[in-house]
Amino acid sequence: MDRSDHRTQALSFGTAAAAYQRGRPPYPPQAIDWMVPATTRRILDLGAGTGKLTRQLHERGLDTIAVEPDDQMRAELTRQLPDITVLAGSAEAIPLPDHSVDTVVAAQVWHWVDAEHAMPEVARTLTPHGTLSLVWNIPDQREGWISALDRVLHPRGAPPISSVGVGVDAIEPPFAPVEHHAIEWRDHLTRTELIDLVASSSSVITLPPAERAVLLIEVSRFCDSRPELAGTSKITMPYITHCYRTRLL
Numbered sequence: 001m002d003r004s005d006h007r008t009q010a011l012s013f014g015t016a017a018a019a020y021q022r023g024r025p026p027y028p029p030q031a032i033d034w035m036v037p038a039t040t041r042r043i044l045d046l047g048a049g050t051g052k053l054t055r056q057l058h059e060r061g062l063d064t065i066a067v068e069p070d071d072q073m074r075a076e077l078t079r080q081l082p083d084i085t086v087l088a089g090s091a092e093a094i095p096l097p098d099h100s101v102d103t104v105v106a107a108q109v110w111h112w113v114d115a116e117h118a119m120p121e122v123a124r125t126l127t128p129h130g131t132l133s134l135v136w137n138i139p140d141q142r143e144g145w146i147s148a149l150d151r152v153l154h155p156r157g158a159p160p161i162s163s164v165g166v167g168v169d170a171i172e173p174p175f176a177p178v179e180h181h182a183i184e185w186r187d188h189l190t191r192t193e194l195i196d197l198v199a200s201s202s203s204v205i206t207l208p209p210a211e212r213a214v215l216l217i218e219v220s221r222f223c224d225s226r227p228e229l230a231g232t233s234k235i236t237m238p239y240i241t242h243c244y245r246t247r248l249l
Helices: 003-010 013-023 029-035 052-059 071-080 115-125 144-153 191-199 209-225
Strands: 042-046 063-068 085-088 101-107 126-139 179-189 235-247
Touching (some): 013 071, 029 052, 029 235, 052 063, 052 101, 101 115, 115 126, 179 191, 191 209
Parallel strands (some): 042 063, 042 101, 101 126
Antiparallel strands (some): 126 235, 179 235
16 A cells, blocks of 8 residues: 555545444453553543543543544544543644643554554653553454454455554564453444444545445345344454554553
């Protein structure tokens, strides 16, 4: 993917904000346990999207701030969580004072940022010895119907480029070496939510409208053809959640 395509996809999510909110999964509680130190009082959800992780942090009683660059995603987040502080900004330009949060988390977003410029901003924003945690929910391709659905979404046979861990190698002092932790878990969603999950992917959002409509019809037909999916009110979706954490030295 060239830089212009990367930027187009990075900025595409707002047009599918409602589908993103409906279809994207939460994060397993044990991932949050691992990513957020018990000493955290104030936390920044960076690139918060529609607030999927923001809600879970807020429900833990943390003083939670959300920063999101996309106007439409931010509007959906505010609609979902009206009591949360939601700010326009990005990883490269965080609209917070120096040393103002104990932990920064970035969920499903670090592969879109310019890590070279984001790291100094995160370091500036964190309190001394503060934590930066990154997380990605990834469907488990070892499940037969997941890999079959991937072939529907990528019929030319070109596998999607994995976003997991992209930009992690740019993390260097004053941050400590990065730790990694993987969690296997299962989400449960309806068929409509599965189609919303597909529709909220940047590679699908950026298709021409006619192609996108045809693809979503093909996904619906795929659901009819798979015994794991047809005739059930709840689909079990296996995930591997990849968590990374580091702290200021």
